[in-house]
Amino acid sequence: MSTGERPAPDELTRRGFVTHYPPSRYWRPEGLRGLLDPRPLNVYVHSPYCIQRCAYCHYKTTTLAEHRKAEIDAYVSALCREIALVSRRFHLKERPTISVYFGGGTPTLLSREHLSRLMESLREHLTLEEPELTLEAEPVTLTPSKAEHLQALGVNRISLGIQSFHDDILRRTGRHDTEQHAFKAIALAKATGAIVNVDLMSGLAGESDRTWAYTIERALEANVHSLTVYKTELHANTDYYADLKRHTLTLPTDDEELRFITHALEQFERHDYQPVNFFTFTRGGAFRQRHISSRWLGTDTYGFGVSAFGSLDAHVMQNTSDLPRYLQTLEAGELPLTRGYRLSARELMTREAVLGMKLIHLDLTAFQQRHGFDLARWCAPVVEELEKNGFVTLREHTLSLTRKGILWGDYVGRRLAARIESLA
Numbered sequence: 243m244s245t246g247e248r249p250a251p252d253e254l255t256r257r258g259f260v261t262h263y264p265p266s267r268y269w270r271p272e273g274l275r276g277l278l279d280p281r282p283l284n285v286y287v288h289s290p291y292c293i294q295r296c297a298y299c300h301y302k303t304t305t306l307a308e309h310r311k312a313e314i315d316a317y318v319s320a321l322c323r324e325i326a327l328v329s330r331r332f333h334l335k336e337r338p339t340i341s342v343y344f345g346g347g348t349p350t351l352l353s354r355e356h357l358s359r360l361m362e363s364l365r366e367h368l369t370l371e372e373p374e375l376t377l378e379a380e381p382v383t384l385t386p387s388k389a390e391h392l393q394a395l396g397v398n399r400i401s402l403g404i405q406s407f408h409d410d411i412l413r414r415t416g417r418h419d420t421e422q423h424a425f426k427a428i429a430l431a432k433a434t435g436a437i438v439n440v441d442l443m444s445g446l447a448g449e450s451d452r453t454w455a456y457t458i459e460r461a462l463e464a465n466v467h468s469l470t471v472y473k474t475e476l477h478a479n480t481d482y483y484a485d486l487k488r489h490t491l492t493l494p495t496d497d498e499e500l501r502f503i504t505h506a507l508e509q510f511e512r513h514d515y516q517p518v519n520f521f522t523f524t525r526g527g528a529f530r531q532r533h534i535s536s537r538w539l540g541t542d543t544y545g546f547g548v549s550a551f552g553s554l555d556a557h558v559m560q561n562t563s564d565l566p567r568y569l570q571t572l573e574a575g576e577l578p579l580t581r582g583y584r585l586s587a588r589e590l591m592t593r594e595a596v597l598g599m600k601l602i603h604l605d606l607t608a609f610q611q612r613h614g615f616d617l618a619r620w621c622a623p624v625v626e627e628l629e630k631n632g633f634v635t636l637r638e639h640t641l642s643l644t645r646k647g648i649l650w651g652d653y654v655g656r657r658l659a660a661r662i663e664s665l666a
């Protein structure tokens with residue numbers, strides 16, 4: 243522009259050549275903030291083996307009876323190959339890995355040697371920076387020598403799948419655990435110095451107010467760092483589903499489950515277990531899990547192993563769920579990715595609103611910095627209604643779930659998502 247004057251946006255003119263957006267007059271030194279910061283990464287490692295197939299469980303797992311040691315060996319070798327390949331392909335070694343989560347399945351079923359090989363591979367091909375290292379465990383599989391080994395490997399969080407402390411309820415799930423196993427495993431896990439979480443399920447077959455109160459009492463007595471209560475989800479690939487179809491099983495109704503979870507919440511509150519996400523409660527609100535909170539706020543997570551999920555930049559993706567295919571693909575030196583989805587800018591924002599609400603408090607200033615939108619203003623009619631009906635509070639740029647909001651799970655997140663989508 244020869245005159246130095248800028249044309250008004252609606253002026254019909256050929257003057258003014260746009261070279262940058264936004265124009266360089268808005269650029270500042272502080273605009274470089276974040277550019278040179280390393281992009282953190284979470285890692286998930288899936289182990290599909292279990293000692294039984296629990297009647298309610300929908301996860302892609304396979305029992306040990308079907309899979310002998312040689313097959314597990316082959317699986318661990320494939321995992322190590324995948325870690326090396328993926329790291330090279332996506333330059334993951336350049337990024338700090340802030341958390342590693344061994345999930346399943348039952349990762350405590352892997353031998354000491356298998357676990358060591360996996361950790362070596364992760365250390366060789368990724369940059370582990372004092373990572374949070376979590377491992378899921380089934381009580382009956384946590385032996386003293388396994389616990390010792392986990393400590394030696396640097397596992398600093400152990401999540402025990404206990405489901406119920408009531409032996410009658412446990413028996414009906416097909417699990418081999420008992421209340422006694424649960425307490426032994428909790429003691430072993432605590433002795434490693436790790437932060438210990440206990441998973442419970444609120445809608446198991448045979449559960450009554452009495453058995454549930456027993457489970458909650460024992461859970462509080464266990465005095466672990468963190469308690470998670472899952473609402474039982476019914477999936478078509480489970481024994482529960484087949485038995486319901488055959489009319490040989492009844493499960494607690496939604497109303498009963500709501501009563502169970504309400505009871506749990508009241509008891510947890512009394513004992514200062516505070517909600518940190520759906521549906522995890524930690525002593526004094528401390529011991530938050532980095533893996534889940536950063537993942538829900540959009541930090542990239544690479545999922546290794548058969549059927550594992552992950553996300554990189556705007557993509558979400560999943561590995562094949564077919565175990566032989568997973569092994570063959572890696573044998574051929576290829577990635578076992580099988581499907582994915584590229585999120586638009588709006589979908590990235592919606593995802594953060596929905597998953598971010600799962601963390602109970604959503605920081606709207608950080609949200610606006612990341613997405614450029616004032617969520618409370620955009621969703622004002624919905625937020626006002628949710629506030630009026632007691633699901634959320636809006637204070638100083640933080641949108642928080644109330645106890646009622648927590649009880650109704652993803653309801654608030656779904657309402658926000660619908661509003662954002664309607665504005666498209």
Ligand SMILES: C[S@@+](CC[C@H](N)C(=O)[O-])C[C@H]1O[C@@H](n2cnc3c(N)ncnc32)[C@H](O)[C@@H]1O
Pocket residue numbers: 292298299300301345346347348349378379380381402403404405441442443472473474475476477
């Ligand atoms: C993938 S499992 C791994 C834990 C370990 N295999 C065990 O069962 O001890 C993680 C948790 O998912 C939960 N879970 C499994 N099936 C579920 C379902 N159908 N609905 C809700 N939660 C479920 C259980 O609480 C379980 O502890």
Ligand code: SF4
Pocket residue numbers: 291292293294295296299300301303346347348380403
């Ligand atoms: S609940 Fe755990 S042990 Fe049972 S089948 Fe699922 S992953 Fe395996």
